[in-house]
Amino acid sequence: MQRKSFDQMPCPIARSLEEVGEWWSILILRDAFYGLARFDQFAQSLGIAPNMLTRRLKGLCEAGLMERRLYEERPPRYEYVLTNKGREFRPVLWTLFAWGNRHLAPEGESVVLADPQTGLPIEPVVVDARTGRPLAKGVRVVAGPAATPRLRARFAPRTGI
Template identity: 45%
Template sequence: MKRTPFADWPCSIARSVDLLGDWWTPLVLREAFYGTRRFDDIQRNLRIGRNILTQRLKRLVEEGMLERVPYQERPQRYEYVLTEKGRDFFPVLAAMMHWGDKWLSPDGPPINLRHHDHDTHAEVVCAECREPLDLRDVSATLGPGFPERLRSRPDVAERFPDDSSMDQDSEIKPPPE
């Protein structure tokens, strides 16, 4: 079955899934976050086929999430080092980890994250007021990157009301629970 490409969709979630949407890619990045840099070590830790790992590493390098850095000349070998773009993905995996710890790990977290001298977990907070983001308090509106040609479609207008046209007493209803 052919996979639907999402790279051109006007949605950052779809674009992220296009890059990271198989089950191996986030695990390869997890290994990089844990400090594993060499092909053989990643392959051993994940028990992944060499051909699949080669494909995933190549894609992550092409996308600028990892950088290939030579560490040996004969034979030539490389380490895979997180770039700034790759390091910026860490909070996403930490949030997935926290969700998995809460909903999929009845015996407690399999791995703890340490921040300086204490255990921690990811918490997604509002960048403005620093309160935890809760679906019941958040609405979605079109941003500047949404294609102008799609803005006038009725389905788009229905899903994403223009909050600039709302008066002070109106409010956007959050999605149902």
């Protein structure tokens, strides 16, 4: 069965999943944030088959999240580094990290996020950049400027209930 593509859907979550929704891709990005850059480092860290790693790295480069750079000419060897777009995924990863620790680690946290100066644990919170208000509650999804008529109808305010 062929996988459905989400790249033409008007939903930002669906489009994001098209770029990073495959679990190997997210784990590769995680390892890149941890400082890994070379094919063999990713392969060793993840225990992933070389052909799958090749496909995932190629996909991340095509999506503009990583960039392939030559670091040795003979024989040619490449490293994979995060682009600006890839680095902007960091808060998503840290939020997923914290959610996993909170809900999926009954044995306790095996790794935690920490402040680099104090070493104290950090709890990521998603906030509105304009107001600084946490987004855990009280957010409504509304149609944006490029919304289709179908999306406008879906997210129109409901009245009379």
